[in-house]
Amino acid sequence: MNNKIIDLARKKTLKTLVEDYLERNPLQLEDFYRKHPDKALVVFSRIFQLLCDPDDGIDADDLTADELKGVILEWHPLLTPVWSKINSAFINYRENFLPKQKNYEKRIDEVNNESSSLMPFKDLVDSGSGHFFPDDKCYEIKLKRSPTTIKLSFASDKFSIYMEGIRIVDRFLLQLKDAPIDIFSICEHCGKIIIVTRNGKRFHSGCASKAKQKELWTKDPEVCRKKERDRYHQRVKGR
Secondary structure (H helix, E strand, C coil): CCCCCCCHHHHHHHHHHHHHHHCCCHHHHHHHHHHCHHHHHHHHHHHHHHHCCHHHCCCHHHCCHHHHHHHHHHHHHHHHHHHHHHHHHHHHHHHHHHHHHHHHHHHHHHHCCCCCCCHHHHHHHHHCCCCCCCCCCEEEEECCCCCCEEEEECHHHECEEECCCCHHHHHHHHHHCCCEHHHEEECCCCCCEEECCCCCCCCCCCHHHHHHHHHHHHHCHHHHHHHHHHHHHHHHHHC
């Protein structure tokens, strides 16, 4: 990757918008607010400040808790259609395009090696002819009930986005624009997108323990069942 440098503040911004917001459905956001109101309001305030129009002169502190929650829930369905399509494009690029691109780059290295059997085809590669893989793929994202078309590619290992359009969606896309794709990954337990804020991050918060538990059940279900029975009997005795 050529563009791995991105500051921690930008990573945290994208984590808030993606993991804490768009990868949750409205019921999960409601449940988050109900169970952890103080923590939820901190997250909701952050989302509001990131997406609100600064020219409106409205701060999250100007809203009551219920008003803030209402705005965040109201914005969610505006963003999720475009996020769903970007999500699909990223997964398609990662699973289908990137391996072919790496293979293409490998062939480029081979044709430039004088001892390679592909050396005679160097002119074909340089001229762009022949059956070689193109440099990049562009995804066109059309929004319902909107004339806006978003063109998305991953040129230079970044989210390259060209768009015109509506206010909240635009501001979300501006947060995403030029973000290196290698800070995005997929949780190995739940399959949702995560932002890699530290080296080796493979799971959402809470998913690591679930993945470990699943691994233990797969390896030794009898031991796990015994532990479950023991815990159940302990709970019964404590009543």
